[in-house]
Amino acid sequence: SYGLPVFPIFRLFFCERANLCSLFSGCSFVKEQIKEYADDKEPCVLNHGDVTQFTYKGDCYTILDDTMKNENLGEWIGYIRQLIAVDNTGAIIVQENIEDATFHALSDLAEKALDAKYIIPFLNVYTDPNNASNLIVDVNGEYHKATLSNQLTGTETIFDFRIAAEKASSDFKLSPTNATQIICDNKVYQVTTETVSKEQLGNYMDILAEKVIFDDDTKLPLTKEEMNQIDWPGSSSEQMRESWFYVDVYEISDTDPADAVAVKVNNQYHIARAQ
Structure with missing residues (x-):
């Protein structure tokens, strides 16, 4: 089997399919993060054919390579809350609710997605205090800017999960x-x-x-x-x-x-x- 690059909730790391459960040492890790979610936030949905896009209140946004630090985030307004298994083109093969992401759920996700190349977690969505038209999405442990897809000029650099997967982690x-x-x-x-x-x-x-x-x-x-x-x-x-x-x-x-x-x-x- 091939090594399955995984973007964990805070940062990508690489692991063999059989060791996918090492992402968490128990469900308490996930529950700690889920406490931060609230029912009054807007659910956002990823584009099934292109994981770099998602919808918020009916508008389509494209995730960019640009990131910002957590202290510069705006208001927390929405969530995706999914672990997404994608193929090499970024098409979603299968997804798992992050709240259910335990040892077995992660292993099952890999088994369900035999053609998957990456597993990517998506969490919160925030406003961009510097641009009211943009949003910020927590993906790959970083806060990526997202702009309205119909306002793309062609000069932006879209988030490339394949390049990110090739980056060497710090390996602590x-x-x-x-x-x-x-x-x-x-x-x-x-x-x-x-x-x-x-x-x-x-x-x-x-x-x-x-x-x-x-x-x-x-x-x-x-x-x-x-x-x-x-x-x-x-x-x-x-x-x-x-x-x-x-x-x-x-x-x-x-x-x-x-x-x-x-x-x-x-x-x-x-x-x-x-x-």
């Missing part, structure tokens, strides 16, 4: 010997107790989406056998266990990512400093 991963460290290109980053706000985040870098339980003393991740051992009430082993849920990695504004990045751990963005 958890350290196998220290659960409080992440590694990228052989550089080790130590997660600290220092945190940053969303307003201090820079560009999106990668996703981990992994839960790790580790010994608080040694920092070693626990094996399944160790986690399945009985924890007697008051035992020292229970007291020494830590559980961290890693999500995504961002640059920090005005900080060289070679020196430090921000990683979301247990719902807070912690500074991880290069060692």
Whole structure:
């Protein structure tokens, strides 16, 4: 089978079809995002034949390559809320409601879409504070501008998911010997107790989406056998266990990512400093 490039909820990464479920370490990751949705927002629908287009209140918009930072978004007005499997032309083969995106749903999606080349998540839709005619859509972990399709001049660069799929991700991963460290290109980053706000985040870098339980003393991740051992009430082993849920990695504004990045751990963005 071929490797199936996946645009996860925050950033694309590559995985084999059999490992597609590694996108999430459990449905809690999805539910955390779904809490941000509300019933008063307008549902938007993607063009079945061209995933770079969607409709909002009957108007067709085309997604552009141009992006903007999250602190510059306008009002949140709509949502797509779908994982979309597309072929190499951008035609939709099958789609899955993001609310149902669990291990099995993602695996099923890949099996239903044997001809799919990419799986792309689409989330919220916002107004563009700099242009009332445009919208902003959250796709591929970035906020892409979208303009009315009937107002395209031909000079715009339309979002190309195929080019995006060929871009190398930052490839962050958890350290196998220290659960409080992440590694990228052989550089080790130590997660600290220092945190940053969303307003201090820079560009999106990668996703981990992994839960790790580790010994608080040694920092070693626990094996399944160790986690399945009985924890007697008051035992020292229970007291020494830590559980961290890693999500995504961002640059920090005005900080060289070679020196430090921000990683979301247990719902807070912690500074991880290069060692």
